[in-house]
Amino acid sequence: MTEFTPLSAVAGGLLIGLAATALLLFNGRIAGISGLFHGLLHRDRQPWQILFLAGLVVGAGSFHHLFGSDIPQRADFPLVALLGAGFLVGLGTRLGSGCTSGHGVCGIGRRSARSVVATAIFMVTAVLATAVSRHWLGLY
């Protein structure tokens, strides 16, 4: 459906790893996006959390608008599926203390057994959920 883009994938991955390393080296913090996002809703949130997430939005948005992309945007993904998926992502990342970045990139980076297990599990359930939602339910 989309083309294999090994160069930009590896380069983007290296940048993500570099950014996570910089946050640990300078701030002593783990770049776990779900934890930072959930943290926004709590009273003890700190400016650096908001700034990191704002930087992410600006960095990704600027790159997209400057360089464009061949990958089309979904026009009519059902709102109920979007909300259901988002709810599960919020519930799951809060219960499981992390997502692709916190467990997948940073947790594996510091050789955490919890993160290796979490990453293996969410990769498997993601593949299964995609198979069911696309091929059985006919979602995108």
Next chain:
Amino acid sequence: MLRNLSALLAGVVFGIGLALSGMVYPLKVLAFLDVSAAWDPSLALVMLGAVAVTLPAFALVLKRHQPLLATRFYLPRTTDLDARLITGAALFGIGWGIGGYCPGPALAALGIHWQEGLPFLAAVAAGGLVADRLGARH
């Protein structure tokens, strides 16, 4: 002040990495997670690229007594593989597999495709609050 600046810059680089890698586009993500059709293995290389940096670099950084701009490292202390971790990871994967967004790309969508990013993030926040009600760890 410097700490805020370094966090902002790290966030910008992280966001550029997400966009360059294609991970901000749910159809690209789903083309990776959908192993049945014309499989696009790109996102495996994103993960590999990121971990190729963090595996050696985190080990080096954590040899230091403290970070450059803070007094200590803030690392998760939990080490047990409990039901909460496993259930949470499984539910997260299901949500990711349906929508094609994990939290980073969902945030990035605010500046790329807000029509999806905004409702998705609202639902993420709601899910997190429900988890808190269930007594999740902070």
